[in-house]
Amino acid sequence: MKMVFLGPPGAGKGTIAALAKDYYGIPHISTGDLFRSNIKNETALGLQVKSILASGGLVPDSVTIEMVRNRIAEPDCEKGFILDGFPRTIPQADALAEMTGLDAVVDFQISTEAVVARLSGRRMCPSTGRIYHILFNPPKVEGKDDETGEDLIQRDDDKEEAIKHRLEVYTAQTEPLIKYYTDKGLIKGVDASVAPDKVFENLKKALA
Ligand code: ADP
Ligand code: ADP
16 A cells, blocks of 8 residues: 555644554655654754754755655565655655555645644654654653653744744645645545544545
8 A cells, every 4th residue: 555644734644654554564654754863863964954844844855855765665665655744745746656656645634723733732752753742642751752751852843933834835835736636536535633543543444
């Protein structure tokens, strides 16, 4: 199963991908996670993209496309993959179409108010990438990862100014992909406004 998770920042794509990757037995490829791990490890790519991520803008297409091309060429992607956060622009979608076919593009449907509430309360474990929410999915011990006990962080781009910018970028650059993939007959709409286990049920039904 080769699929793309499409939807605004904060729609719950990463949360549902963590469930779907085990269920479907395919890797979860988040371009945001790949960039953040490069930033953490201070690679050349990480240094190049650090300020872009902090501001909530998009990394240039050429850089992002090459990173994804290398990742999906790895052997674990032969049976399929979940692409989360890619493509985000029409040129990225065109480049992906040249690399591989797709079985489905899942559109996570949710209101702007709900994504703002989800993003502003999001916390994550910096080493594992595990995602929490201060109200909707709190850790067992406040501020600590459930498994490693590490301090959770708030991403720089989950602060108010960057959230606003990211939502504008989504509307201008990424939302047009819904029509792009509808025209190709690939779109599966999923109600993402409900609790995670319900969203996952909606996803399984949409893909069945
Ligand atoms: P969210 O799902 O909360 O929007 P991500 O973790 O997917 O956040 O992305 C974080 C940041 O990484 C984006 O704001 C952007 O700067 C960069 N990024 C991730 N994916 C892409 C992409 N496909 N094209 C360009 N930039 C990207
Ligand atoms: P995305 O990858 O689309 O940016 P995330 O999976 O990181 O979104 O989720 C954004 C925030 O919303 C996180 O804090 C997460 O815990 C929370 N969240 C995710 N799914 C739901 C849901 N169905 N209901 C309530 N909160 C959710």
